[in-house]
Amino acid sequence: MSTKNWPLWEVFVRSKNGLEHRHFGSLHAADAEMALENARDVYTRRNEGVSIWVVESKNITASNPEHNGELFEPAQDKVYRHPTFYELPDEVKYM
Amino acid sequence: MSEEQIKDLEKQFEERIARDEKIEPKDWMPEKYRQTHIRQMSQHAHSEIVGMLPEGNWISRAPTLRRKVALLAKVQDEAGHGLYLYSACETLGISRDELYEQLHSGKAKYSSIFNYPTVSWADMGAVGWLVDGAAIINQVPLCSTSYGPYARAMVRVCKEESFHQRQGFEIMLKLANGTPEQKDMAQDALNRWWWPSLMMLGPTDAESVHTEQSMKWKLKRKSNDDLRQQFIDQTVPQAELIGLTIPDPDLKWNEERGSYDFGEINWDEFWQVVKGHGPMNKERMKARVGAWEGGEWVRDAAMAHADKKVERKTKQAI
Ligand SMILES: [Fe+2]
Ligand SMILES: [Fe+2]
Numbered sequence: 001m002s003t004k005n006w007p008l009w010e011v012f013v014r015s016k017n018g019l020e021h022r023h024f025g026s027l028h029a030a031d032a033e034m035a036l037e038n039a040r041d042v043y044t045r046r047n048e049g050v051s052i053w054v055v056e057s058k059n060i061t062a063s064n065p066e067h068n069g070e071l072f073e074p075a076q077d078k079v080y081r082h083p084t085f086y087e088l089p090d091e092v093k094y095m
Numbered sequence: 096m097s098e099e100q101i102k103d104l105e106k107q108f109e110e111r112i113a114r115d116e117k118i119e120p121k122d123w124m125p126e127k128y129r130q131t132h133i134r135q136m137s138q139h140a141h142s143e144i145v146g147m148l149p150e151g152n153w154i155s156r157a158p159t160l161r162r163k164v165a166l167l168a169k170v171q172d173e174a175g176h177g178l179y180l181y182s183a184c185e186t187l188g189i190s191r192d193e194l195y196e197q198l199h200s201g202k203a204k205y206s207s208i209f210n211y212p213t214v215s216w217a218d219m220g221a222v223g224w225l226v227d228g229a230a231i232i233n234q235v236p237l238c239s240t241s242y243g244p245y246a247r248a249m250v251r252v253c254k255e256e257s258f259h260q261r262q263g264f265e266i267m268l269k270l271a272n273g274t275p276e277q278k279d280m281a282q283d284a285l286n287r288w289w290w291p292s293l294m295m296l297g298p299t300d301a302e303s304v305h306t307e308q309s310m311k312w313k314l315k316r317k318s319n320d321d322l323r324q325q326f327i328d329q330t331v332p333q334a335e336l337i338g339l340t341i342p343d344p345d346l347k348w349n350e351e352r353g354s355y356d357f358g359e360i361n362w363d364e365f366w367q368v369v370k371g372h373g374p375m376n377k378e379r380m381k382a383r384v385g386a387w388e389g390g391e392w393v394r395d396a397a398m399a400h401a402d403k404k405v406e407r408k409t410k411q412a413i
Pocket of ligand 1: 256
C-alpha cells in the first residue's frame with residue numbers, strides 16, 4: 001500500500017494568446033512540476049493550449065451555493081448599473 | 096433537516112434539471128443522484144481504462160508505422176478519457192483510490208465488450224469501427240447530461256472519439272480491398288465483434304432497471320433499444336460499402352419502419368460476460384491490477400522526491 005497519495009490539482013489552460021486561462025479539469029500528481037507535465041499530456045494533446053496553470057485543489061476557496069442568495073441577489077435590483085436605465089431622447093447620437 | 100424539507104429540496108432539484116439547468120459539485124443533491132452518478136461515471140471511467148488493454152495488445156505488432164502511431168494515439172486518448180471521467184467523478188466526494196479499489200476488487204463493473212479477445216490485426220479495425228462507434232452513440236447524448244462535470248468531460252471525449260472510429264474503419268476498408276486472406280480476416284473480425292457490439296448498448300428496455308430515473312436526470316436520453324437500432328441502421332450500409340457481410344441472417348430492411356429488422360441477441364452470453372465468465376474477464380483484471388501494483392514503487396518514489404524538494408526549499412529559505 002502506498003504511504004501517501006498524490007494530491008489533486010486543478011488545471012487551467014489558455015487556448016491562445018488573447019484569451020484567458022480557463023478551467024479544463026483536474027488530475028493527480030506528486031508535485032507542481034509533474035502536475036504541469038501531466039496536464040500537458042492529458043489536456044493539450046491536440047494543440048488546445050499555449051499556457052497552463054496548475055494549482056493544488058486544496059488551495060482553492062469556493063463560495064457556497066447555499067449562500068448564493070446573499071451573495072448574488074443584491075445585484076439583481078440594481079438596474080441603474082446598466083446603460084438602458086437612463087432615458088435619453090432619440091436625437092442624442094453616439095451615446 | 097426534516098423529511099418535509101428534503102422533499103421540498105428534491106422537488107426544486109428535479110425542477111432545475113427539467114429546466115435544463117446544470118448541477119454543479121457543491122450544489123445540494125439527493126443522495127441517490129450522487130450515488131447513481133458515482134456508479135455510472137466510474138463505470139464509464141473504468142471502461143476507458145480497461146478498454147486500453149485489448150488494443151494495447153497490438154501496438155507493438157501494428158503492420159506499418161502509420162497504423163502504429165494512430166493506434167498509440169487512440170490508446171493514449173482512452174487513458175485521457177478515463178482520467179477526465181475519474182476527475183469528474185471525484186467531484187462527488189469519492190477518492191481516486193476508492194474508485195480504483197472498486198475496480199480492482201471486482202465490485203465495480205466496466206463495459207463487458209472488453210472481455211473479448213483481440214486475436215488478429217483486423218480486430219483493431221473492428222474495435223475502432225464498431226466498439227468506438229457504439230460508444231459514440233452512447234456518449235453523444237451525455238454531452239447534455241445534467242451533472243456539469245460529467246457533461247463537460249463528455250464534450251471533450253466526444254470530440255476525440257471520431258478519429259477512433261475513422262481509423263478503425265480505414266483498417267477494415269484496407270483489409271476488405273486487400274488479398275482474399277486479408278478480406279477473410281476483416282470478415283472474421285466483423286463476425287466476432289458484431290453481436291458483442293450490439294450487446295454493448297445495454298439490455299433490452301424491458302429488462303433495463305434504471306431507465307426512467309436516468310431519463311429524468313438526463314443520464315440517458317434514448318432507450319437502449321433505440322440506441323441499438325440507430326447503431327444498426329448507420330452501420331449496415333457502412334459494411335455494405337466495403338463489401339463485408341453482417342453476420343445476421345435475419346437482418347432485413349423494413350420499408351415501413353424505415354429501419355433494419357434484426358435477429359435475436361444472445362442475452363445469455365451477455366449476462367455470462369457481465370457476471371465475469373467472459374473469455375477475458377480474468378485476464379483483464381490480472382493485467383489491470385498487475386499494472387497498478389507494479390507501479391506502486393514509482394508512485395511512492397515520486398511522492399518521496401516531491402517531499403524532498405519541498406524540504407530542500409525550506410532549508411534554503413532559512
Ligand atoms: Fe474513449
Ligand atoms: Fe475511443
